[in-house]
Amino acid sequence: MSTYLITGARVLGGEATDLLIRDGVIVTGESDADAEVVDATGLVALPGLVDLHTHLREPGREDAETVLTGTQAAAMGGFTAVHAMANTDPVADTAGVVEQVWRLGREGGYCDVYPVGAVTVGLAGQQLAELGAMADSAARVRVFSDDGHCVSDAVLMRRALEYVKAFDGVVAQHAQEPRLTEGAQMNEGELSGRLGLAGWPAVAEEAVIARDCLLAAHVGSRLHVCHVSTAGSVELIRQAKASGWNVTAEVTPHHLLLTDELAASYDPVYKVNPPLRTAADTEALRAGLADGTIDIVATDHAPHPHEDKDCEWAAAAFGMLGLETALSVVQETMVDPGLLTWADVADRMSYAPARIGRVADHGRPLEDGAPANVVLYDPSVRRVVEAAESVSLSRNTPYAGVELPGRVVATFLHGKPTVLDGKLC
Amino acid sequence: MNKHLLSAADLSRDDAELVLRTAEEMRSLADRPIKKLPALRGRTVVNLFFEDSTRTRISFEAAAKRLSADVINFSAKGSSLSKGESLKDTALTLEAMGCDAVVIRHGASGAPHRLANSGWVRASVVNAGDGTHEHPTQALLDAFTMWRHLGARNGGTLDGRRIAIVGDVLHSRVARSNALLLHTLGAEVTLVAPPTLFPVGVESWPVETSYDLDGVLPKADAVMMLRVQRERMSGGFFPTAREYSRRYGLDGRRMATLQDHTIVMHPGPMVRGMEITADVADSDRSVIVEQVTNGVAVRMAVLYLLLGGSEPAIATDGADA
Numbered sequence: 001m002s003t004y005l006i007t008g009a010r011v012l013g014g015e016a017t018d019l020l021i022r023d024g025v026i027v028t029g030e031s032d033a034d035a036e037v038v039d040a041t042g043l044v045a046l047p048g049l050v051d052l053h054t055h056l057r058e059p060g061r062e063d064a065e066t067v068l069t070g071t072q073a074a075a076m077g078g079f080t081a082v083h084a085m086a087n088t089d090p091v092a093d094t095a096g097v098v099e100q101v102w103r104l105g106r107e108g109g110y111c112d113v114y115p116v117g118a119v120t121v122g123l124a125g126q127q128l129a130e131l132g133a134m135a136d137s138a139a140r141v142r143v144f145s146d147d148g149h150c151v152s153d154a155v156l157m158r159r160a161l162e163y164v165k166a167f168d169g170v171v172a173q174h175a176q177e178p179r180l181t182e183g184a185q186m187n188e189g190e191l192s193g194r195l196g197l198a199g200w201p202a203v204a205e206e207a208v209i210a211r212d213c214l215l216a217a218h219v220g221s222r223l224h225v226c227h228v229s230t231a232g233s234v235e236l237i238r239q240a241k242a243s244g245w246n247v248t249a250e251v252t253p254h255h256l257l258l259t260d261e262l263a264a265s266y267d268p269v270y271k272v273n274p275p276l277r278t279a280a281d282t283e284a285l286r287a288g289l290a291d292g293t294i295d296i297v298a299t300d301h302a303p304h305p306h307e308d309k310d311c312e313w314a315a316a317a318f319g320m321l322g323l324e325t326a327l328s329v330v331q332e333t334m335v336d337p338g339l340l341t342w343a344d345v346a347d348r349m350s351y352a353p354a355r356i357g358r359v360a361d362h363g364r365p366l367e368d369g370a371p372a373n374v375v376l377y378d379p380s381v382r383r384v385v386e387a388a389e390s391v392s393l394s395r396n397t398p399y400a401g402v403e404l405p406g407r408v409v410a411t412f413l414h415g416k417p418t419v420l421d422g423k424l425c
Numbered sequence: 426m427n428k429h430l431l432s433a434a435d436l437s438r439d440d441a442e443l444v445l446r447t448a449e450e451m452r453s454l455a456d457r458p459i460k461k462l463p464a465l466r467g468r469t470v471v472n473l474f475f476e477d478s479t480r481t482r483i484s485f486e487a488a489a490k491r492l493s494a495d496v497i498n499f500s501a502k503g504s505s506l507s508k509g510e511s512l513k514d515t516a517l518t519l520e521a522m523g524c525d526a527v528v529i530r531h532g533a534s535g536a537p538h539r540l541a542n543s544g545w546v547r548a549s550v551v552n553a554g555d556g557t558h559e560h561p562t563q564a565l566l567d568a569f570t571m572w573r574h575l576g577a578r579n580g581g582t583l584d585g586r587r588i589a590i591v592g593d594v595l596h597s598r599v600a601r602s603n604a605l606l607l608h609t610l611g612a613e614v615t616l617v618a619p620p621t622l623f624p625v626g627v628e629s630w631p632v633e634t635s636y637d638l639d640g641v642l643p644k645a646d647a648v649m650m651l652r653v654q655r656e657r658m659s660g661g662f663f664p665t666a667r668e669y670s671r672r673y674g675l676d677g678r679r680m681a682t683l684q685d686h687t688i689v690m691h692p693g694p695m696v697r698g699m700e701i702t703a704d705v706a707d708s709d710r711s712v713i714v715e716q717v718t719n720g721v722a723v724r725m726a727v728l729y730l731l732l733g734g735s736e737p738a739i740a741t742d743g744a745d746a
Contacts, residue, residue, distance in 0.1 A: 185534075190626030196534035196558030196598060199625055265542070266535030310543070312512055314533035314556065 003032050004412070009040035009376060011366050013342030019045065021372040024415035028368045038420070040376050043409055046346050048080025048373030050353040050362045052143065052172070052250060053226060053298035054323065056082070056113070058104065059097070060089025065303040065393050067104035070323070071111035073301070073392040075418035077323040078375035078408040081354070081362040082111050086118040087148040093118035093129035095137035102139035110418050114357060117141040119160045119171060123149045128160060135167040142358040145172035147226055148273075150208060152178050157212060161221040168358060170222040170248075173212050175233070176274065180204035185314060187260040187275040195263060197313065200275045202230040209233050213240040213247050224356055225249040227300050229274040231284030238293045248356050250298035251285050253322055253329035258282075258398060268309045268316030269398050272302070282333075289348060290339040296353045299326050303394030321397040324390055328404035331379055336405060361414075372415035379406045391424060426730045429541045429550040433561040433606040441568070441609055447726035448569050448719070454491065455718065464729055465494035468525040473515065474500040474553070475531040480693060480717070481553050481563075485528045488724035494732075497524070512536060516545035524548050525732055534558035549731045557596045563692055564602035566723040568610055570716050571647050574688050584611035589641045591617040591673060592651030592700055595624050595662075599692045600651060604632045615641050619673065621662040638673055642682050649690040650675050650701045666699055676702040680710065688712045 006019040020027040020035060056070035065073075067084070074082045084101050086092035092101060098115035105113025117134035121127045123146045134141040144164060151157045151173060160171050181204045186192050188199025209225055213236065216223035228234060228249045240247040254272060259279050262270040270276060288294040302319025309316050330349065334340040340348065346365075354363020364370040387400040411419040418425055426443070427435050436444070454460050470489040474482050482498065489496045499519070512531070519527060526549045529537050534556030541550040554560040568583065575586050588607055594600045594616050607614045608631040615633040616623070627634055635641050642648065653669060663669045670676075675689065683689075689701075689710045697703050706713060 188625050190629045193624030193626040194601070194630075196556050196601060198557075201625070266538040267542075307511065310511075310513055312531065312533040312536040312539050314535075315512075 003035040004038055005032060005035035006038045006040045009043055009045035011045045012346055013044050019366065021412060021415045024372055026366055026368060026370045026372050038410060042380060043376045043378050044342050045366060046342065046375050046377060047350040047364060047366055048362055048375055048411065048413065049078045049349045050081040050359060051079050051299050051323065052083045052296060052353040052357055053300045054082040054084055055302045056084040057088065057303060059100065063305050067101060067113060068108040069391065069393045071105060071108050071113060072424055073323040073390065075110045075411045076391055076408060076424060078327050078377060078411050079111055079323060080373040080411065080413045081114060081359055083114045083116050083143055083357055085147045086116050086145060087123055091118050091122050092116065093121050095133040098134050098139040098141050099137050111413065112362065114359060115139045115141055117144045119144045119146045119151050120156065125149060125151060125153055125156065128163065131163055131169065132167065135169060142169050143172055144169055145174065145226065147172065147174045150174050150176040150178060154211065158215050158219060161216055161223065162219045165221050170224045170356060172224040172226050174226050175205045175208035177204040177207050186263045187277050189260065189278060191260055191263065197263065202232050205230055205274055206232040206236055209236050213245055216247055217243065217245040222246045227252050227255065227274055228285065228294055229255045229277050229281065231281050234284045234288035234293055241293060248295040250296045251289055251294045252300045253297060253326045254320055254398060255285055256282060256333040257329050266313050268311065268313050269320065269396055271313060271316050271318055272320050273318035286333055286339055289334060296356065297326060297330055297349050298353065299323050303392050304396050306395060309396050321390065321392055321394060325385060325397065325399050325404060327377060327408060328406045331406045332404055372412050374412040375408060376410040377406060378409050381407050383407055430561050430727055430731060431537050431541060431550065431552045432559050433564045433602040436606065436609060438609050441606060444565055444723065444726050444730060445569050445572055447730060448722040451725040452719065452722035461491050461493060463493045465492040465732055468494045468732055469497065469523065470494045470526045470528060470728060471497045471499055471519050471524045473527050473529045478530050478554065481530060484720045485553060485724050487721045489728055492725055492729060512539065513545055516540055520546045526551060526728060528553045530554045532556055551727060551731065554598055558598050559602045560598040561602045562724055562727055563599050564606040565727065566716060566720040567603055567649065567690060568606055569723050570690065570712055570719050574712065575646050582611055583607065586612045586646045587644050588612050588614050588647045588649065589617055589645040590614060590649045590651065591638060593622045593653050593657060594618045595622045596657065597651050604630055617641050619663055642679055645683065645687055647688045647690060648675065652694065652696055653700050670699055674700050675705050677704050680705050680708065690716060
């Protein structure tokens with residue numbers, strides 16, 4: 001295995017230093033004349049990013065994304081580990097499917113892939129899937145989610161929260177009260193009324209979060225709330241944490257940056273679930289991420305083929321790409337305005353998601369002996385996002401034509417570069 | 426006028442008044458033995474109807490034909506649309522055949538915006554009703570009808586005239602377009618509905634709102650009743666059809682509280698006995714049938730103005746048109 005000497009990198013945005021990568025681990029205070037030198041002058045070094053919420057689409061929708069292309073996109077975004085959501089076809093609700101996804105990730109070699117197991121069989125919300133079998137499989141599943149669907153049945157949610165305690169699992173809830181969101185197309189508010197698009201009210205998210213926090217407290221289990229999108233949800237989670245309950249939460253880059261005003265174009269590239277909310281919500285989400293109420297940023301990277309977005313709004317699929325732009329959006333919304341330091345970014349996008357997902361080899365400080373999962377990032381440049389340049393199979397980025405700060409220059413996974421000079425290896 | 430008519434909000438007051446004046450010219454044509462103008466000869470208008478709507482389609486068809494345009498009707502039943510062809514491919518097909526205007530009715534809100542703004546077609550796009558969003562030519566024909574009845578004694582405008590729009594505002598594209606257009610034309614609009622049938626955020630619309638029909642009727646100059654679709658009755662928006670009729674239906678007793686000059690309107694199709702009783706619909710105050718006549722005139726005006734008519738549609742020097 002090659003040895004790399006990263007020179008002049010600002011670890012977590014601090015003083016310039018050299019990092020030696022040898023045999024897949026970080027070595028500090030040493031040099032190596034034979035090492036391949038990577039000049040990282042001016043670049044910020046962060047621990048490899050960990051995404052707790054990615055849709056890789058394989059098996060079933062290989063026209064939208066595969067484990068290979070999705071992990072390549074992740075590497076381009078600075079990620080070294082991704083959690084692959086369960087809403088594939090077949091659903092990842094058995095040990096067989098999660099092991100297949102896990103193995104595809106290993107074969108690709110661009111990211112460590114941690115499959116998320118479905119909570120219920122077929123995501124149908126009727127019967128618990130074999131959570132224990134998935135936990136015991138080679139994929140060692142610890143995160144369970146029916147993402148895309150809410151585990152809305154209160155008894156089923158209670159049982160899931162209880163059951164995963166046996167293997168230190170966590171239930172990641174897609175909080176969406178189904179009856180309040182039948183046919184919902186966008187955030188319910190003044191704009192949805194004007195545009196004639198069925199509204200997705202904030203209360204449909206908040207009601208489920210409130211219930212789930214109470215359930216998690218009652219049974220003493222771990223709850224993770226996916227893609228928090230409203231100011232009211234932030235407040236509920238703040239209260240739950242203040243009560244000492246074991247609740248964590250994520251926010252997506254797009255909910256930090258984009259607002260529902262974009263729906264006025266009727267361009268379905270802005271159609272996502274939960275929907276883009278108001279400017280007041282994005283502000284509350286940023287504040288919640290800054291003060292730690294919201295633990296992590298997770299992309300909810302959701303690739304869709306062109307024809308599923310090149311149509312009328314109501315007919316279009318929900319979801320947008322996120323892996324390749326996540327760090328830039330976090331810089332734009334959190335770092336540049338002074339809400340987070342680079343050390344905080346390492347926490348929100350690496351340490352904390354690895355902790356929630358119980359991932360041992362990722363989310364570790366860039367210290368002597370740590371696995372060499374590293375991203376080198378240039379925060380000084382600005383770039384205009386081009387959809388066609390994405391390495392994802394899909395093109396449904398909401399940032400096409402938007403200028404964002406920063407660029408991932410290199411990503412190392414277990415000491416091996418997956419991205420160098422901003423290009424896939 | 427813009428190239429497209431997608432929303433009543435696209436129309437400035439000058440635009441809207443130009444449409445009304447042009448419609449008045451077009452309407453005079455109905456009294457002539459030959460009801461046809463050569464204005465759009467050689468132009469092609471496509472009626473692209475993804476939803477059943479016989480009356481709106483016929484109205485647009487009559488309007489285009491009276492302007493001598495070639496008309497192609499493309500409806501969902503018995504066509505590629507029912508075979509799963511996308512809006513985009515349908516649009517590309519129409520573009521390849523060459524058409525100058527596309528009149529689109531679609532169940533998805535915003536579908537006309539997609540057609541107009543996605544680069545699929547170069548034609549002018551006219552929104553003939555999209556989902557629960559808008560129906561701007563309906564608003565224009567309603568305004569035209571009000572203007573003919575109420576404008577004469579009001580300096581030729583609708584300034585300050587009080588218009589009550591009653592019923593399922595939440596799902597009504599007619600209510601949305603009328604609220605926007607009538608505000609542009611200076612009228613004072615009051616929307617009347619049970620609280621469950623108002624959209625969230627209606628307080629930001631340029632209208633008054635009320636839950637009390639009896640309180641609004643005596644002050645109204647025009648009352649427009651909206652259809653309540655059958656599927657709403659099972660949707661839990663109100664307890665029963667009977668209770669809805671009792672609280673929000675227009676019957677003879679309520680009609681008696683109207684001012685002498687007040688007109689009663691309905692965009693059709695009516696559910697007699699639900700939102701309006703037969704004696705009201707058939708009364709002297711009812712202009713419901715006239716709305717249909719005016720619909721053709723207004724749509725002629727819209728097609729004429731969108732497709733580049735900058736000169737008067739009907740020559741005023743007495744020459745043959």
